[in-house]
Amino acid sequence: MNNIAIVYKSKYGSTKRYAQWIAEEAKADFFGCSEIETKKLMEYDTIIYGGGLYASGIAGISTITKNFEIIKDKKIIVFTVGLASTDKEEVFLPIIEKHFSKEMRDNIKFFHLRGGIDYKKLGIIHKSMMAMMKIVISKKSSDELSDDDRELLATYGKKVDFTDKNMIKPLLSFLES
Numbered sequence: 601m602n603n604i605a606i607v608y609k610s611k612y613g614s615t616k617r618y619a620q621w622i623a624e625e626a627k628a629d630f631f632g633c634s635e636i637e638t639k640k641l642m643e644y645d646t647i648i649y650g651g652g653l654y655a656s657g658i659a660g661i662s663t664i665t666k667n668f669e670i671i672k673d674k675k676i677i678v679f680t681v682g683l684a685s686t687d688k689e690e691v692f693l694p695i696i697e698k699h700f701s702k703e704m705r706d707n708i709k710f711f712h713l714r715g716g717i718d719y720k721k722l723g724i725i726h727k728s729m730m731a732m733m734k735i736v737i738s739k740k741s742s743d744e745l746s747d748d749d750r751e752l753l754a755t756y757g758k759k760v761d762f763t764d765k766n767m768i769k770p771l772l773s774f775l776e777s
């Protein structure tokens with residue numbers, strides 16, 4: 601059996617796509633987050649978790665945080681998938697600090713990958729949340745707008761897809777290290 605498990609939670613498919621790409625390249629076993637029990641997770645030396653970002657929350661991340669005490673001696677990688685551009689580490693720091701204790705942060709390697717959005721496919725709650733986000737951003741003055749804010753306003757209501765297989769390369773390099 602392969603000793604790498606990839607576990608993911610994806611509502612609209614971007615995180616699943618990245619998880620599949622990583623699983624293919626790393627020859628890892630691949631599980632939806634509701635399909636795998638802790639006992640099974642314990643069989644692996646390396647655990648990779650991927651979760652979509654929703655209002656700065658990482659979908660399904662309790663799979664890692666709740667089990668941390670028993671998996672902490674393994675190699676653990678967490679990747680997030682969101683709309684925000686991934687070049688600014690400071691955008692992700694508060695998200696990481698909110699979800700993970702200092703001990704967890706010291707033991708987990710994090711990567712941030714870019715997903716997409718198709719407004720037509722959003723459920724009613726997510727549609728309303730995005731509408732709220734648009735209102736909040738629209739109230740900012742133009743010098744307060746970040747590049748991501750501008751992009752959200754420009755693409756609001758449309759379909760955008762930033763998923764890119766090249767984005768998994770740093771994660772794969774870390775896996776081999």
Ligand SMILES: Cc1cc2nc3c(=O)[nH]c(=O)nc-3n(C[C@H](O)[C@H](O)[C@H](O)COP(=O)(O)O)c2cc1C
Pocket residue numbers: 609610611612613614615616651652653654655656657681682683684714715716717722725726727729730
């Ligand atoms: C209601 C809502 C909230 C979101 N919040 C964030 C966010 O806080 N940060 C971010 O980068 N992307 C955010 N996104 C974008 C999603 O993370 C993006 O669509 C991602 O590709 C979703 O992953 P999935 O397709 O695997 O579900 C949000 C999307 C929705 C619909």
